[in-house]
Amino acid sequence: MIIEPMTQRDAELTNEQPLWQTSWTSEFLSDERFQRYAARVGDELIALGAYEILENALVVHIVYLEAQPESNPTLDEGQPKYTGIGRLMVAYGIKLSIDNGLAGDVVLEAKTTALAKHYERDFGAVRLPMFQSSAPRYLIADEAAKRIFFAYLV
Structure with missing residues (x-):
């Protein structure tokens, strides 16, 4: 598995079948303040993440994370193809925080009640x-x- 800067082609794939939950070609996710990364297993795109380095707040803001449709519980109610993708992408945000001298601290928003509980229970989020x-x-x-x-990132 590798994580590398997201390409325009990666963003365009989110508009093709199977559709992702969000179009990564949107104006919001194209904001130049965000660093965007793609996670892959071989040639398969499995996740995308948008991060904002907030030096004044001493954290990395995880703006948006998304798993591929086959592994996204919001889109696919069957057995996910990959698990732990969200945690992997949070770990990458922590790495960005460390790399930018911000002590590994990250902030993110819970878009659903279930995600809020997940972040608290499984990630130790406050x-x-x-x-x-x-x-x-x-x-x-x-x-x-x-x-x-x-x-993830030893």
Whole structure:
């Protein structure tokens, strides 16, 4: 498995069959502030992640993560082709945080109640105070970040 910068072709694949949950050619995900990465097993694209380095906040903001349709529980109710993709992409955000001198801290939003519970239970994420009507925001730091990081990116 490799993770490398996302290409325009990777983004275009999200608009082809089988369709991904989100078009990665969208204006939002094309924002130049975001670093976008693709995870592959061989030639197969299995996940995409968009990250924002927030040096003033001393964290990496995980803007959006998505697994390929066959492994995305939102799109495929059968047995996923790959598991642990979200955790892998969070680990990559932690790596970006370390590489940028930000101590491995990351923040991300839970887009569903199920994801919020998953982040707390399985990732050791801590909920941050809400601002306006935003989705619940979580911090993964310290020991929780180390456990995730060392599970994937030794």
